[in-house]
């Protein structure tokens with residue numbers, strides 16, 4: 001098999017080339033180890049900008065980067081494109097779609113998947129946004145709704161096609177709703193001059209009393225103000241009960257006729273089978289100690305969204321954000337090096353650098369320690385941080401130029417329907433991960 005080598009060095013297998021796995025593999029480049037990364041995609045995805053792909057503001061290629069290319073020249077690194085199905089901890093092997101793979105140390109950096117709270121109907125009819133294929137499907141769905149609305153004679157059907165409901169008013173839902181409102185206010189009349197932009201409606205349904213509740217009160221209040229100014233209708237303190245593809249029902253009795261439900265109501269950890277039940281905690285995450293070691297295993301570690309480092313002062317673990325994943329990847333590289341060299345390991349401590357969200361053009365919020373920013377300054381900071389966090393110089397330049405062009409032209413580049421989207425035959429394929 002392609003990923004087997006004759007190396008005598010300890011083999012560290014990293015499952016997942018997201019923020020955590022990527023950072024870990026990079027930091028191990030000078031260590032006397034063999035690093036094997038396995039991922040079901042051959043690229044790293046910059047998830048914070050998926051919503052811009054979904055709304056046609058960025059090309060998918062600008063936020064994804066081939067993993068093999070990132071590690072060109074790293075001699076102790078190899079990659080396997082595969083889905084990891086099972087961990088056989090008793091014999092230190094993995095069952096994968098390309099065969100059995102052995103490890104000396106295993107690191108699970110498998111991230112999270114969309115949480116539909118076990119509701120099969122919602123999972124079937126609502127669109128998640130956790131991967132590039134999902135963002136492309138979402139883009140196709142949005143654009144095809146307008147294409148269909150153009151020829152729709154029945155006003156009720158047309159209203160359904162032009163109504164967009166974002167479920168979840170956390171950072172992802174807020175940014176997505178803002179981007180849809182921007183589309184309504186700036187793009188719709190250019191691309192579809194015969195559609196009245198007042199007919200496009202954007203709703204957010206959020207179970208908490210406020211949107212962006214994970215950020216400061218200042219940020220939440222500003223986000224609400226910005227969204228409402230942009231024409232987004234907010235339903236707070238309520239939950240979606242059902243959606244059958246045409247009618248969405250909320251638990252306060254509200255019914256919204258729509259064809260487009262975008263699900264951003266949370267995530268749960270995802271990982272291959274084989275981890276003991278008692279190690280799986282709230283949010284389907286794997287409980288680890290402060291050294292990121294999965295309890296009860298000597299040589300299995302978990303980092304990033306899939307891991308819950310539960311301590312007395314952090315009973316819920318750290319939040320599922322990129323900064324935690326990156327810092328855990330970096331830290332585990334040091335600890336694995338120490339373990340291999342027989343040295344002391346150090347507990348992980350998260351250094352929270354703050355959080356930010358953008359709602360639209362010149363409209364963002366940022367919490368940096370006790371400093372709360374909003375408006376143009378926060379938006380500029382958001383753009384700067386995101387451009388510099390992207391993987392690959394070419395991608396940074398490409399996104400920067402695209403955003404600059406969009407800022408002056410009020411237009412986006414990526415409104416190509418590449419995956420004809422059929423609601424009637426909404427299958428696992430059309431919702432591919």
Ligand SMILES: Cc1cc2nc3c(=O)[nH]c(=O)nc-3n(C[C@H](O)[C@H](O)[C@H](O)COP(=O)(O)OP(=O)(O)OC[C@H]3O[C@@H](n4cnc5c(N)ncnc54)[C@H](O)[C@@H]3O)c2cc1C
Pocket residue numbers: 015016017018019020021038039040041043044045046047048049050051082083084085109110111112129130171172270271272303304305306320321322323325356
């Ligand atoms: C739409 C969206 C917006 C976000 N915005 C922000 C933001 O603004 N700021 C922020 O800090 N965070 C944001 N996040 C969260 C952030 O992206 C995550 O915290 C981060 O990606 C977690 O990194 P990770 O390495 O743990 O997992 P991921 O980045 O999810 O990577 C996991 C990898 O594992 C692979 N994988 C999973 N299971 C298997 C398997 N069985 N076999 C093979 N491969 C597998 C996947 O293909 C994937 O490449 C956002 C997330 C989303 C979805």
